[in-house]
Amino acid sequence: MDSDNLLGQFLRARRGLVRPEDLGMPAGDRRRVPGLRREEVAMLAGLSTDYYVRLEQGRERNPSVQVLDALAGALTLDDDAIAHLHQLARPLPAKERRRRRAPRLGTGLLRMLDNWPNTPAVILDRCMKVRAHNLLGEALFAGHTYSGDLMRLVFLDPDARDFYPDWDRVAVNTVAGLREAAGADHDDPQLIEVVGELSLKSAVFRRLWARHDIRQKRHETKRFHHPVVGELTLEYESLTVNSAPGQQLVVYQAEPGSSSEHALSLLGSLTATETQKAEKAQKSQGTQKSQGPRRR
Template structure:
């Protein structure tokens, strides 16, 4: 697919998100399109309407940085979105090519996160496939295990919707993040397969992807509901790993002195799992917690390796990454 058409798609999607009153223009009463008109963007950017039309239609393939900056200002794009737009406008000959080699986490990073017994930590590949995770992270959520694409799980696994109390916010951030890292590889087969599958099976994903929001959040707070310890408000930090393009180390921690301090690590202790999780282990769903020990399947005691169960009752096997799938990490996303 031509780079220019991707740029055009992005410009069209973004101008539809900007209201006239946001940029000092009268809203009017007879608008047939959402957001700004093309000629309004051109006016705000200080370029001709005909030239802007050529950009949206892909008939101009080499806009200057000055033009792109002017359009970014007209569309009120933040820094991450500006970087993304510039990447879309790059010539296909200079666009970054993805390596065909599988992503791998270094032994030193694996050793580092394994040495954090009270801090859930994992490493994502470029499209949010888990490449490595420590036992505490897997105890926090079995779907954080290596080999599972957490973007896919967020939209297609019902447990993730129960786990994230802020599921709507979390999914919006996740899609905006993947969009931000995909500009230089919009035709990457791995990305195309992942986006295709999610677009086919999730209306929520289709809506978010069509917005073309771009945002890289490296820290924040996420609101969780753990089956053992109940509600958790955890801070997260995302750190890019030097020498490993696209890999992000993610660590969760509670605010010092908060009611949630220590509760993330408490998830490793034996306990009971609610029916929403327990049914994956052959338990009946009765709207109450399972009476079996968590170590029987969901979360095992500290020091043991936890992985999601292989089957979900009535729905066949839990999909794991396979060679050539968009969800396969190197060590197993």
């Protein structure tokens, strides 16, 4: 992964997504590539073409806040993409980025998850690997090849398109969320591994990753087709974990009185029953071992 000029990569990708006609400019019929030309971005941002070209090529590394805001306006970036643009221009020092990778989860946080027996909850790291869950959170994603890794679940799991009825939208948002969470930390070994594998194995991922879409994971309604309880429509809230920077606590809820609430309640009952059976069997085995072999 080329991490030397992240700002230039972002600018090139985003100008390629802006249609000139959307900005009141003639589209023309002699454009060799979609989107805006470099000189058009420079004009819209009030910059010289030479300066903008140096930004894209990585020969200019210290644009001012005013320049970044002007580029954001020219490229019609939303708030998440603007924040990402500033982060790429002024990344954290490498030492600080390494410190934020995969911090330990506190016992209090894990205990809190377990105290929500009726609410699916998972903790995801920046690459959307499940680092912790409660029983219902585990049950929501159970039964797949990549149940504990939501990036690979979306793009590599053979059941993904059945599990996510709105798979196309989920795929777009998942990649945009990964871009936002990674920020300027593209030398993270875990990120390099995930992006490398998915780029090799999924043409859709390659296309979406190249767009440089940015979308912070906050709140959304998502549909699931669960292999045990069927259709579920759940709202989730994504919360940052201050005690573990880079981690997200994602909590799912169903509309009160809805069929999804009943299905979620059924899943909780089935999960609790299976857990009780497993605990009973484990306890029984422990008792037999403590008694030792029986003599005839």
